[in-house]
Amino acid sequence: MATPTPEPARNLPQIAAACPFCGARPGELCTSHGGTRLRRRDIHQARRTAWAETAGGGS
Numbered sequence: 610m611a612t613p614t615p616e617p618a619r620n621l622p623q624i625a626a627a628c629p630f631c632g633a634r635p636g637e638l639c640t641s642h643g644g645t646r647l648r649r650r651d652i653h654q655a656r657r658t659a660w661a662e663t664a665g666g667g668s
Contacts, residue, residue, distance in 0.1 A: 618638055621652060623657050626656055627656075627659065628655060628656040629659055630655040631653060
């Protein structure tokens with residue numbers, strides 16, 4: 610049985626892209642809007658879009 614990670618966002622393929630919203634580098638977690646805490650469960654929509662565009666999945 611796999612051990613659940615306390616940071617599910619690290620398992621998302623979009624983590625490989627930089628986040629244009631908060632400035633997180635590839636492999637780093639996004640931060641809250643104030644930049645004071647990590648978003649461990651999800652990422653910003655802008656990061657998903659950036660990843661889709663670089664992965665060839667964007668329109």
